[in-house]
Every structure is written in C-alpha cells, then in structure tokens.
Amino acid sequence: MSTAERGKVRVEKGRYRLDGKFHYGYPNDPIWNEDGKLMGVTNPRDVTHVHMYGGEAPFFEGLGKGKLLGTCCDNPDCEADGSIFIPFRIHCPDCLGKNTIVDMTDTARKGATVHTFMTTERTGAFNTLPKPIRFVNVEFEGVPTILMGYLSVGKPEIGMKVVPIFNTASPTYTILDLSWVPDGTNESEIPEGFTF
Ligand SMILES: [Zn+2]
Numbered sequence: 286m287s288t289a290e291r292g293k294v295r296v297e298k299g300r301y302r303l304d305g306k307f308h309y310g311y312p313n314d315p316i317w318n319e320d321g322k323l324m325g326v327t328n329p330r331d332v333t334h335v336h337m338y339g340g341e342a343p344f345f346e347g348l349g350k351g352k353l354l355g356t357c358c359d360n361p362d363c364e365a366d367g368s369i370f371i372p373f374r375i376h377c378p379d380c381l382g383k384n385t386i387v388d389m390t391d392t393a394r395k396g397a398t399v400h401t402f403m404t405t406e407r408t409g410a411f412n413t414l415p416k417p418i419r420f421v422n423v424e425f426e427g428v429p430t431i432l433m434g435y436l437s438v439g440k441p442e443i444g445m446k447v448v449p450i451f452n453t454a455s456p457t458y459t460i461l462d463l464s465w466v467p468d469g470t471n472e473s474e475i476p477e478g479f480t481f
Contacts, residue, residue: 308331345460349451352388355371355372355428393425393448397446398445401421405420414461419440423447437465448468448481451464
C-alpha cells in the first residue's frame with residue numbers, strides 16, 4: 286500500500302495544520318488453532334503519531350546544532366536558586382516558575398562522568414540503535430540531576446569521563462541526536478553524521 290500521502294504537519298499562525306493520511310489499515314489475517322478452528326484475526330495498523338514538543342522544543346532543536354541545553358531557576362526566593370537541570374525542565378520543580386535556558390555544552394565537554402550504566406540486547410519496538418545498547422546515566426559537575434543517554438564508542442564504566450557528540454549532519458530532532466563517547470575518542474571513531 287502506498288504511503289506517499291503520509292501525514293505531515295505544518296504550523297500556520299500558531300495553529301497546527303494536518304495534511305495527508307495519518308492512519309493506514311492493511312489486509313488482515315485469520316488466526317487458526319491446531320484443529321482448524323478460527324481463534325481471531327491480526328489487525329495490521331500504521332499510525333503516524335504527532336508528538337508536540339511544546340516548551341522542550343529548544344532542547345531538541347539545539348541537539349541538531351551541536352548544543353546541549355539545560356535550564357535553571359533564577360527565582361531568588363526559591364530554594365532551587367541557581368540549580369541547573371539536565372534533562373531540560375520547562376518549570377522549576379520547587380517554585381513552579383518558568384526556568385531560563387542555559388547552554389551546557391561546554392560544561393558537558395569538560396566534566397561529564399558515567400554515574401552508572403546498563404547494557405542491553407533486548408530492545409523495544411522500532412529500536413534503531415546498534416546492539417548491544419550501552420545506556421549511560423551521565424552526571425555533570427554542579428548539576429543535581431542525571432541525564433540518560435547512550436554510549437557510541439567503547440565499553441561503559443562507572444566514573445568514566447565522557448563527552449557529548451551530536452547528529453548535526455541529518456538531525457532526527459529526537460534524543461537520539463545526542464550520544465556519548467569516552468573522553469579522548471578520535472573523530473574517526475564516532476558514528477557517521479555525528480560531530481563533537
Ligand atoms: Zn524555583
């Protein structure tokens with residue numbers, strides 16, 4: 286079945302405009318038991334999910350430009366005063382005020398370490414990362430939160446120094462545009478399309 290008219294979304298005067306088809310159905314198949322009795326049917330479906338980023342959009346746009354953005358609360362009356370949050374938080378969890386965006390790229394390059402890690406061969410549906418996936422929890426100097434990411438080169442170790450790499454050649458505008466490699470990794474070792 287052709288998916289040439291697959292749905293696209295654009296924004297016009299602050300409103301989302303949807304063009305094309307967002308739902309495709311395909312011919313089904315019967316499910317039989319050993320005695321040839323009908324047990325059910327499969328229902329193939331193909332749905333285009335529209336994921337709005339809202340206030341987190343600058344974070345995802347930044348990755349494609351080689352930038353790691355965090356946020357901070359600069360309300361002087363808040364206990365979190367000065368705390369920087371990565372992952373990107375739109376609002377302060379303590380005073381619920383709107384946070385300010387801070388560029389954390391240089392901090393990440395200088396002082397990111399692996400807090401802990403997990404290696405997995407079993408992935409969810411639609412996984413596009415090479416297996417085994419080396420998930421790393423990345424810690425930054427002076428940041429109270431920890432960022433989940435994936436290592437693209439080498440074997441993860443607790444306390445390992447890592448630096449960010451970004452898919453700047455053809456960004457997907459998803460979290461996969463950000464990955465990590467051990468400090469000192471050569472440019473020739475990083476995945477195609479990624480830059481430091
Ligand atoms: Zn606050």
